């Protein structure tokens with residue numbers, strides 16, 4: 081008797097763009113669509129300042145439909161983009177509720193140690209109290225070695241449905257991979273009118289275990305004066321940077337709550353209509369980057385403190401906190417911040433990154449806990465601990 085083919089169990093399901101992924105491809109999945117760039121022309125070595133013009137010129141000579149997809153480093157000096165004439169498009173990646181049993185044997189080294197990160201946070205709050213700056217985002221890393229072989233598709237399977245999921249080749253057998261909740265900027269043009277969306281996030285609280293604790297965590301975040309201040313600093317700066325390019329800009333007065341699998345965030349959805357001629361999505365990203373969500377404010381002292389404290393602790397941001405996304409020849413595009421991510425080096429070694437916004441009344445232990453919750457996205461994909 082001929083039996084119908086067995087439908088794949090949910091745990092075995094792999095979304096088509098992940099099934100189609102080959103080493104060296106670039107994948108970028110947003111809330112509405114997934115792009116897979118295969119066999120494109122690599123573009124590296126152009127800094128963010130020159131990138132909008134360089135890409136406009138390059139894309140103008142390519143066939144209609146050609147996109148540039150990839151990443152720009154945090155310092156804006158390096159990029160890894162692919163110019164791809166025929167990007168494969170699919171729907172958004174589904175969120176897969178796999179049972180994760182936390183059994184993957186790995187060794188993890190914190191860089192710097194948790195104690196040293198706490199000291200760095202104290203140092204930052206002292207500098208803020210001394211009036212040198214208002215906010216700095218301090219990051220830490222985890223160096224992970226896996227006993228099991230890791231693969232980009234194997235990790236991507238667990239990163240869908242988190243906002244912006246990405247895999248970008250950034251060197252020989254090195255891939256930036258992650259799932260970020262934060263949209264820096266998107267631009268869309270319809271009937272000659274270009275509209276934008278930016279979704280700054282800042283102010284976070286780990287999700288609670290169980291409904292009551294989770295609700296308490298969300299309500300506590302919404303009511304937190306420290307987190308509202310941390311968030312406001314980002315929204316004000318994003319609005320200030322976008323204002324010269326917009327004929328109208330809507331900035332809600334109050335944040336809302338955004339839930340990710342590991343954290344609650346304060347979120348503000350900023351929308352606007354661009355002036356004519358409209359700057360490209362990448363030109364807008366250049367005007368915005370680095371926002372206080374990933375650097376601090378004012379920008380210069382914040383960047384100096386990051387170099388001093390993170391550099392002293394052995395953290396090199398590289399592409400973490402950079403941009404990841406795409407642009408077309410007309411300048412429409414979508415750029416997320418490269419957060420909740422890792423660099424996969426070969427097939428067993430990973431470097432995970434997470435940071436937290438430090439303001440005057442930051443509690444160092446709380447900021448450490450926040451970074452640990454942020455690592456949860458990638459640790460869960462590695463099956464290092466059970467999902468909530």
Ligand SMILES: C=C(O[C@H]1C=CC=C(C(=O)O)[C@@H]1O)C(=O)O
Pocket residue numbers: 217262281282283284345372373374419420433434435436437438454
């Ligand atoms: C720097 C990170 O998050 C930023 C984005 C959202 C919320 C943040 C916060 O509450 O501190 C950070 O500003 C990270 O995830 O590594």
